[in-house]
Amino acid sequence: MTAPWNALDWRQLSQEERDRDLNNGAAVANSVEIVAGWERRSAEMRARYPQHLDLRYGPHERNRIDFLKSAQAGPTLVFIHGGYWQARAKENFTLFAAGPMAHGINVALIGYTLAPEASIDDIVGEVSSGLDFLVDRLPALGGNAERIVVSGWSAGGHLTSMALAHPRVKAGLAISGIYDLEPIRHSYLNAKLGLDALASERNSPLRQAEGADKPLSLVVGSAELPMLRKQTSDFATYRAANGLPVTYEEIAGADHFSIMDEMASPDGRITTLIRQLFERTVG
Numbered sequence: 566m567t568a569p570w571n572a573l574d575w576r577q578l579s580q581e582e583r584d585r586d587l588n589n590g591a592a593v594a595n596s597v598e599i600v601a602g603w604e605r606r607s608a609e610m611r612a613r614y615p616q617h618l619d620l621r622y623g624p625h626e627r628n629r630i631d632f633l634k635s636a637q638a639g640p641t642l643v644f645i646h647g648g649y650w651q652a653r654a655k656e657n658f659t660l661f662a663a664g665p666m667a668h669g670i671n672v673a674l675i676g677y678t679l680a681p682e683a684s685i686d687d688i689v690g691e692v693s694s695g696l697d698f699l700v701d702r703l704p705a706l707g708g709n710a711e712r713i714v715v716s717g718w719s720a721g722g723h724l725t726s727m728a729l730a731h732p733r734v735k736a737g738l739a740i741s742g743i744y745d746l747e748p749i750r751h752s753y754l755n756a757k758l759g760l761d762a763l764a765s766e767r768n769s770p771l772r773q774a775e776g777a778d779k780p781l782s783l784v785v786g787s788a789e790l791p792m793l794r795k796q797t798s799d800f801a802t803y804r805a806a807n808g809l810p811v812t813y814e815e816i817a818g819a820d821h822f823s824i825m826d827e828m829a830s831p832d833g834r835i836t837t838l839i840r841q842l843f844e845r846t847v848g
Contacts, residue, residue: 573795586792634708642662644674646658688724689724714735727768771803784814784838
């Protein structure tokens, strides 16, 4: 009899099982077609909002931010893309700005250097630098630097949890994220990431003695791989046990890719959670 997902211990899995249980693309049969659709719709969205694309915040090629304005002096959602820190780009995710923008929320999509060119430490640092840049530039762009919420999907969920420590970020929403990097270190993904034990410890929110005392919403799909469901559940439990503000929610029937439909839609559950975070952090 197979153990329930919330009793899963990755240390008891073989290398092959660990690799399989982290391979979201293989787990969702039409993932290639889904991502191709994201890219097509994102290109259309970028064409509608060309005014503030590819704002450079650092010296590296991917150190760029796209700012899509919805409301003058409105709040800003910073979105961090996924791809296991080694694939994809901000340009693939522009369509997901549509949900929040329908409610007067500006959206900034932040790019970062991918592994193996950059380490996890480098990537976390680049996201922080991008946030510094936004804080300085938001008034000129038409945003409110006092109302910033950060969000991200998959690896972007991990980076969201790390970015919560930035002094100007008010809250976060992490979607299908990774919060303990040890399983990653012992999987096929580490060939490019090059994590050692210390880097894993430094960059695992689930292994840190303290966390940011700010609202964090954690979301995962009920049809996702068990290891990802458990990562999200465990992180929610960890924050609650340490007295840190957290909500946890599973989107019924959603897999690692279809869950993002809940952000693309103005009426989607993730869009609603984003709105609620801004309402909680007014002023």
